[in-house]
Amino acid sequence: MSPISRRKLITTGxxxxxxxxxxxxxxxxxxxYGLIPPDHGGLYGAGETLNYAAQRLLSSRSxxxxxxxxxxxxxxxxxxxxxxxxxxxxxxxxxxxxxRLAVSGLVARPxxxxxxxxxxxxxxxxxxxxVCEEGWSYVAEWIGTPLADVxxxxxxxxxxxxxxxxxxxxxxxxxxxxxxxxxxxxxLTWGMNDGDLAVGFGGPLRMxxxxxxxxxxxxxxxxxxVTDSLKHLGTGLGSPGPEYGYTxxxxx
Amino acid sequence: MKKSYTFPRxxxxxxxxxxxxxxxxxxxxxxxxxxxxxxxxAVVRLTxxxxxxxxxxxxxxxxxxxxxxxxxxxxxxxxVMMTPLFTLHIPSSRDTVPTGYxxxxxxxxxxxxxxxxxxxxxxxxxxxxxxxxxxxxxHLRRNLFPAPxxxxxxxxxxxxxxxxxxxxxxxxxxxSYNAVQRAAxxxxxxxxxxxxxxxxxxxxxxxxxxxxxxxxxxxxxxSARTLHFFVSGALVxxxxxxxxxxxxxxxxxxxxxxxxxxxSLPPELP
Numbered sequence: 001m002s003p004i005s006r007r008k009l010i011t012t013g014x015x016x017x018x019x020x021x022x023x024x025x026x027x028x029x030x031x032x033y034g035l036i037p038p039d040h041g042g043l044y045g046a047g048e049t050l051n052y053a054a055q056r057l058l059s060s061r062s063x064x065x066x067x068x069x070x071x072x073x074x075x076x077x078x079x080x081x082x083x084x085x086x087x088x089x090x091x092x093x094x095x096x097x098x099x100r101l102a103v104s105g106l107v108a109r110p111x112x113x114x115x116x117x118x119x120x121x122x123x124x125x126x127x128x129x130x131v132c133e134e135g136w137s138y139v140a141e142w143i144g145t146p147l148a149d150v151x152x153x154x155x156x157x158x159x160x161x162x163x164x165x166x167x168x169x170x171x172x173x174x175x176x177x178x179x180x181x182x183x184x185x186x187x188l189t190w191g192m193n194d195g196d197l198a199v200g201f202g203g204p205l206r207m208x209x210x211x212x213x214x215x216x217x218x219x220x221x222x223x224x225x226v227t228d229s230l231k232h233l234g235t236g237l238g239s240p241g242p243e244y245g246y247t248x249x250x251x252x
Numbered sequence: 253m254k255k256s257y258t259f260p261r262x263x264x265x266x267x268x269x270x271x272x273x274x275x276x277x278x279x280x281x282x283x284x285x286x287x288x289x290x291x292x293x294a295v296v297r298l299t300x301x302x303x304x305x306x307x308x309x310x311x312x313x314x315x316x317x318x319x320x321x322x323x324x325x326x327x328x329x330x331x332v333m334m335t336p337l338f339t340l341h342i343p344s345s346r347d348t349v350p351t352g353y354x355x356x357x358x359x360x361x362x363x364x365x366x367x368x369x370x371x372x373x374x375x376x377x378x379x380x381x382x383x384x385x386x387x388x389x390x391h392l393r394r395n396l397f398p399a400p401x402x403x404x405x406x407x408x409x410x411x412x413x414x415x416x417x418x419x420x421x422x423x424x425x426x427x428s429y430n431a432v433q434r435a436a437x438x439x440x441x442x443x444x445x446x447x448x449x450x451x452x453x454x455x456x457x458x459x460x461x462x463x464x465x466x467x468x469x470x471x472x473x474x475s476a477r478t479l480h481f482f483v484s485g486a487l488v489x490x491x492x493x494x495x496x497x498x499x500x501x502x503x504x505x506x507x508x509x510x511x512x513x514x515x516s517l518p519p520e521l522p
Binding site: 043044046047048050051055058059062063064065067071073075076077079129131132133134135136137138139210211212213241244245246247251252 | 317318320321323328329330331332333334346348361362363364365366367369370371372373453455456457458459460461462464467468473474477
């Protein structure tokens with residue numbers, strides 16, 4: 001076998017330099033246009049980043065499929081979790097009249113919203129599918145206030161990039177980018193199939209993010225925080241999920 | 253010996269051409285099988301082993317994900333409140349799934365899902381490189397599409413019959429794929445892999461929002477999941493047949509050919 005020629009060495013060197021340079025430019029552009037998810041580090045960061053960047057580039061405005069009324073599942077599966085605590089049970093006994101949604105962070109008018117306040121904002125209903133990462137799914141009609149209308153009501157400041165949302169269960173929170181938060185189908189849901197949203201399905205208030213898997217649709221929502229960075233929330237990965245291997249972006 | 257691949261050589265010059273198909277710019281698979289003579293292109297060998305790694309990662313993580321819900325449905329929706337199309341009688345990693353087993357497996361879905369998608373990207377990019385390469389160099393047209401004498405059912409059945417008789421392969425098969433091999437490779441490349449990617453993407457809620465027809469024509473999300481399971485099974489069957497044939501054809505020499513690019517022992521260095 002012949003030794004490596006000088007020309008081949010130079011060509012390979014140039015190709016490698018061009019490749020590394022190209023990657024560096026791509027990384028800069030990706031950061032600038034918000035294509036890097038908060039959990040981009042680690043062993044599976046590359047796949048997560050490609051998933052998120054592909055969605056941002058190719059389908060950030062697309063609408064989740066909506067179904068005809070006849071396709072609403074007769075037996076939806078609640079995947080119920082235990083109601084968080086005694087305080088929750090007291091609110092439940094009171095018909096959730098005392099339930100409050102705290103809105104904070106980069107908004108002009110932070111404050112507390114009751115369920116009645118939410119119902120006073122524009123109401124939207126949609127028949128969409130809940131898709132669990134395990135593989136199962138069901139279709140239901142979800143009735144609620146688009147998150148976009150709540151955010152418009154409180155006035156989002158220009159530097160906002162993410163919206164974090166918190167459950168009454170203190171260890172349960174998540175976040176989405178502003179495009180997903182302002183998406184017309186992202187719904188603060190308080191009704192399901194022409195009735196109140198049952199506790200098993202996340203009542204009295206559940207975040208529905210129909211273009212992502214069920215685990216982004218956090219139950220028992222009590223707080224919203226609009227932010228420009230997820231670094232200072234929790235461990236900085238956008239939600240507790242990534243610590244257990246569950247990616248922040250769950251569109252796949 | 254026919255001189256091939258003038259186009260990329262003219263475009264990039266000899267050094268790049270040499271990197272692409274080390275060791276020599278000759279049609280590797282047409283070369284007579286003699287010691288030290290190239291059999292597989294460097295790009296083919298590299299993409300082959302990358303595919304092996306990605307496929308095993310996809311297979312293991314895919315099995316782990318199935319364990320969290322070993323029930324399959326047809327149509328748009330399916331969950332434990334509904335009648336499944338069929339059930340795998342294995343334990344589950346979720347206590348919400350009735351399995352008949354008295355215990356719940358540990359949850360492995362987090363890393364399994366992350367590994368599954370990362371490997372899918374790796375497989376997709378590897379496949380793209382491979383496809384561009386085989387079209388560009390004519391490997392597809394010359395060595396994978398059925399050769400003129402191989403385009404009849406008779407030629408196909410002759411090979412099957414020979415396999416069944418366990419008769420030795422004829423001389424040409426030492427350096428060229430037979431009718432059955434070509435059909436199998438083309439089927440995996442242009443039917444099974446596209447199908448497994450399509451049915452997999454049809455389970456992504458974001459992809460379904462972008463391209464609703466991709467899931468609707470399959471009959472719904474649960475149909476896509478069930479089809480994904482069966483297409484994966486077909487790929488595993490191909491893998492078993494492939495490894496069996498490699499074993500029967502001479503495991504050491506075929507492995508050496510796919511690792512070093514040389515069909516047999518290289519000549520001793522002077």
